[in-house]
Amino acid sequence: MRKLEENIFKILMIIASALVVGSFFLIVFTIVKKGLPAMNLDMITKTPERGFYIGKEGGILNVIIGSLYLALGSSLLALLVSLPIVIYINLYLKTGSWLGSVTRLSYDVLFGIPSIVYGAFGFTIMIYFGLKASLLGGIIAVTLLVIPIMIRTMDEVMRTVPKELLDASYTLGATRLETVKILLRQSAVGILTAILLSFGRAIGDAASVMFTAGFSDNITTSLTDPAPTLPLAIFFQLSSPIEEVQARAYASALVLTIIVLLISISARILTKRFSKNKI
Amino acid sequence: MSVSLRIIKDKIAGRTMLVLTVLSVLLAVLIGAGLYLRSAPLLESHSIWKLLFSSEWKPMKGEFGFFPYIMGTLWVTAIAILIALPLCLLCGIYIHEYAHHRIQKVIVPFVDLLSGIPPVVFGVWGVLVIVPLIADHIAPHFVEFSTGYSVLAGGIVLAIMIFPLIISILLEVFGTVPKELKDASLSLGATQWQTVKHVLLKRSLPGIIAAAVLAISRAFGETIAVLMVCGNVADVPHSIFDAGYPLPALIANNYGEMLSVPMYDSALLFSALILFVIIFLFNAVSRYVLSRIEKKYA
Numbered sequence: 001m002r003k004l005e006e007n008i009f010k011i012l013m014i015i016a017s018a019l020v021v022g023s024f025f026l027i028v029f030t031i032v033k034k035g036l037p038a039m040n041l042d043m044i045t046k047t048p049e050r051g052f053y054i055g056k057e058g059g060i061l062n063v064i065i066g067s068l069y070l071a072l073g074s075s076l077l078a079l080l081v082s083l084p085i086v087i088y089i090n091l092y093l094k095t096g097s098w099l100g101s102v103t104r105l106s107y108d109v110l111f112g113i114p115s116i117v118y119g120a121f122g123f124t125i126m127i128y129f130g131l132k133a134s135l136l137g138g139i140i141a142v143t144l145l146v147i148p149i150m151i152r153t154m155d156e157v158m159r160t161v162p163k164e165l166l167d168a169s170y171t172l173g174a175t176r177l178e179t180v181k182i183l184l185r186q187s188a189v190g191i192l193t194a195i196l197l198s199f200g201r202a203i204g205d206a207a208s209v210m211f212t213a214g215f216s217d218n219i220t221t222s223l224t225d226p227a228p229t230l231p232l233a234i235f236f237q238l239s240s241p242i243e244e245v246q247a248r249a250y251a252s253a254l255v256l257t258i259i260v261l262l263i264s265i266s267a268r269i270l271t272k273r274f275s276k277n278k279i
Numbered sequence: 280m281s282v283s284l285r286i287i288k289d290k291i292a293g294r295t296m297l298v299l300t301v302l303s304v305l306l307a308v309l310i311g312a313g314l315y316l317r318s319a320p321l322l323e324s325h326s327i328w329k330l331l332f333s334s335e336w337k338p339m340k341g342e343f344g345f346f347p348y349i350m351g352t353l354w355v356t357a358i359a360i361l362i363a364l365p366l367c368l369l370c371g372i373y374i375h376e377y378a379h380h381r382i383q384k385v386i387v388p389f390v391d392l393l394s395g396i397p398p399v400v401f402g403v404w405g406v407l408v409i410v411p412l413i414a415d416h417i418a419p420h421f422v423e424f425s426t427g428y429s430v431l432a433g434g435i436v437l438a439i440m441i442f443p444l445i446i447s448i449l450l451e452v453f454g455t456v457p458k459e460l461k462d463a464s465l466s467l468g469a470t471q472w473q474t475v476k477h478v479l480l481k482r483s484l485p486g487i488i489a490a491a492v493l494a495i496s497r498a499f500g501e502t503i504a505v506l507m508v509c510g511n512v513a514d515v516p517h518s519i520f521d522a523g524y525p526l527p528a529l530i531a532n533n534y535g536e537m538l539s540v541p542m543y544d545s546a547l548l549f550s551a552l553i554l555f556v557i558i559f560l561f562n563a564v565s566r567y568v569l570s571r572i573e574k575k576y577a
Contacts (some may be wrong), residue, residue, distance in 0.1 A: 006472045009369075013377060016369035020446070021386055023439045025392040027404045034407060081417055085303055088296035098299070102497050106304045112493065112562035113310070113555065116527045120534060120551040121310050124317055143308070151369035175289035204397025207527065231399040235503060238403060255401045257396065257552020264395035268388060 019056045028257065035254025038247035048217045050060035050247040054242055060243055060252055062219045066227040068214060069220055071202035074142035075150075075195050079145070082194075086272060091157040091176050091183055093167070104155065108207065113150035116207040123211040135220050136214025146198035146207050153197055157181060157190025193267045200263040206231035230256045281440045295398030311555060318549035321542055330549070336513055343546045345553070350515045351427075351430065355505060358519060363441050363493055370442075371449035374473055396438055401506035405436040409575030412541035418520045430508030430523040436504050436554035443495040448493065448569065452486030453479060454552025455576035486572050489565035500554050527549045 009218070046059035073195035074247070093100045122141025161183055169179040184191070186229050214226030215236070230252060321330070321376045323344065333344030374386055414427030450460055464474040480487070510522025511532065 002470050006470045009472045010377065011473075013369045013373035016366045017373045017378075017386055019366060020370045020393075020442050021369045021389045021443070024389050024396075025569055026408070027396060027400065027439075028395075030404050031400060031409055048577065081299070081303065088293070088300050092293050101570070103285060103300055103415050105563070105570065106287060108570075110307055111563040112496055112558055112566075113307075113356065114497075114502065114527065114529055116502040116557065117310065117314075117551050117555050117558075120530060121313055122547060123534070124313055124548065147303070147306075175285050176291040176293045178285070179481070200395055204395075204399070204400045206397070207531060209281065210531055216286040231397060234399050234403060235507070238406065248460045249403065250407075252398050257400050260395050260397055260400075261392065264392050268391065 004227075024210075028254045028261075031250065031253050031257050033254075034082055034247075034250040035257075038251035039254060039270070040251075043248070043251050046218060052217070053245060055241065060230070060233055060248070060255070062217060063228045063230050063233040064255065066220045066229040067136070067203050068124070070138050070142060070209065070227050071199045073135070073139040074146055074202045075198045077139060077143045077148045078146045078198055079195060080092070081189075082147055082154060083191075086151055086154045086158055087180055087183065090155065090161075091180060107148045107151045107155075111152055114207070115145050115205050116210075118142075119208040119210055119212055122208065126212060131203065131223070133212060133214030133215065133226055134224045136223040138209045138227050138229070139210045139223075141212040142205065145205060146202050149201055150194045150198050153194035154190055156189045157193070161186040171195075183240055193271050196263050200260050200267070202230060203229075204260050206235060244270040287434060307559065311552075314548050314552040314555055318545050318552050321545035321549050322508055324542070334515065335435050338412055338546065339542050341542055343542065343549075343552060345526070346481040347513045347515045348524055348526045348529050348550065351509065351554075352499060352525040352527075354430040354516045354519070354523050355433040355437060355509065355525050356495055359441060359498045360433060360491060362434060362438035363445055363494060364554065365492075367442055367445040367449060368487070371446050373451065374446070374449055375453040376471065376475055376479065390443050390446050392519050393439070394447075398440065398501060398504045399507075401436050401440055402504040405432055405508040406502060413520070422518065423522050425520040426510065426522070428508060428522055429464070429520045430509060432514050432518040433505045433523065433525070434519070436508055437498045437501055440504065441497050443571035444497055445490050445494045448490040449483075452483045452569070452572060453488065455486070455572055456482045457576070472503070485568055489568040492561050492565040496558040496565075499561075500558055502531050506531050508530075528555055 019140055024130040042057070044064060047062045048058070048060070052058035089097075089100045089103050118222070119141050122137065122144060125131075125140065126133070126137045163275035165182055165186065169182050170176075175184055175226050209227075209232060213229055213232075214231055215228045216226040217228070220227045234249050234252045236257065237245050238253060240246060240249075251270065303519060317531070321343065325339075330343060330345055331349065332346050333342070335342040336345045336347065353427050370386075374383055378386065392500040405526055407430045410427035412427070412458045413432055414425055417426065417431075418425035418429075459480050460482065462479045469477070505525050505527040509525060509528060511524045512522035513527055514521070516523045530547050533543070
């Protein structure tokens with residue numbers, strides 16, 4: 001009887017694990033299978049031409065560039081805001097300090113706030129300042145979205161930096177500000193991983209840029225231009241009744257999936273390879 | 280002189296970072312306050328009871344009943360968690376207790392990769408695979424007709440989206456259960472599954488609940504994927520094959536366009552406020568529980 005129960009659950013567990021891992025492969029397989037036939041060089045080298053939305057010539061270069069600008073801009077901005085905060089809670093505050101725990105908890109909570117809320121909030125800020133839907137507006141909303149990811153990822157790595165190293169620096173007479181260098185060098189990989197993860201999240205998120213970044217058929221050239229983004233392009237193309245346009249949604253989804261998977265995989269490799277060489 | 284200058288620099292940097300840290304912690308408060316202020320006009324002219332439990336949604340006449348949208352959200356979230364939690368528990372236990380080291384090394388990276396896939400891609404996949412599957416193969420056994428765009432489709436897609444979140448938290452929680460306890464159980468002659476059932480699961484129950492609550496709040500706020508597969512019909516769903524119209528989809532579909540209608544803007548920001556408040560509370564409680572668990576056994 002015990003043996004039977006043991007075996008039944010073991011089989012269930014294997015099935016469940018196969019379903020979880022299998023869902024990943026099924027998603028990637030479906031996107032590749034539907035996206036590949038619709039893929040061509042024009043898709044990624046041209047902007048939409050006349051009649052693009054009824055299935056005629058053109059590509060999604062404007063969208064790819066808009067997404068890259070947006071993701072790059074917000075990741076860098078988020079890094080500028082996050083770095084001082086993680087340095088502060090890891091170097092200036094004593095371990096177990098009240099402010100440190102509150103900060104960590106609040107970023108855990110902010111991490112869970114959905115992107116649509118950041119989008120709506122970003123939009124109200126934009127109205128307040130009289131901003132129109134633009135690259136800048138999108139960057140603001142997405143920066144808010146990725147700051148928690150950035151802080152959590154960097155904090156996790158910085159917490160593991162051996163205290164002895166920092167103490168050694170203090171013993172030599174360095175101030176905390178000067179010891180920052182050691183902390184940064186020890187957690188460089190973590191910082192890079194954090195940037196990659198934020199970039200991946202930023203480039204894939206649709207709900208936060210829906211009202212804030214706008215959309216256009218032209219390549220974004222300034223911060224006040226609307227920035228068309230990949231997820232929104234996929235969403236719009238898929239809701240079209242025309243088959244050629246839907247096929248473009250699959251191809252665009254393929255482009256986005258490839259970008260995001262490349263980012264996730266490099267983040268993994270990075271963490272694996274370099275965490276070994278740390279002291 | 281140079282020494283004191285260095286110390287002054289250090290102090291100034293410290294203060295600046297302190298201010299930045301405190302300000303950033305206030306971001307959550309700022310978001311809540313901002314959304315509240317913008318939805319205040321609606322709250323002043325309508326009773327909150329009526330807003331939450333009325334099904335009358337006629338923005339042109341100034342009637343805003345969120346009940347169908349709230350029910351849409353609840354249906355989708357409930358389906359997602361009912362599918363995801365048992366699967367993730369089994370998968371988590373397998374990874375943590377049963378799987379060979381080499382198999383662990385294969386499964387865990389794929390769970391990570393799954394978490395990186397953008398919501399819109401899940402949506403496309405849902406439209407391509409889940410919606411036709413429901414319309415052609417599942418629904419005909421139960422109801423006469425379904426387009427496939429339903430709360431079930433939303434629930435299935437969401438379930439897959441929250442797999443990585445649940446599994447990663449479960450693995451962390453399982454990791455805090457002392458090995459000695461499990462060894463004690465095994466040495467008394469319990470089978471591995473009995474040990475899992477009576478020791479591992481019992482010990483990690485608070486953590487499992489916290490993981491489920493976090494997953495619920497993630498499912499609650501997910502927008503674009505749900506928007507693509509749920510059908511967006513503003514009626515209270517009565518079966519899993521009915522279309523639904525969750526709150527985030529309501530915001531996404533209408534915000535930014537309908538601002539000329541009086542109160543519409545307030546109404547949409549009020550739905551964002553509902554999402555924010557619920558998710559904030561859920562997250563705060565479960566993260567607090569998780570950090571306590573971590574501290575206790577670290």
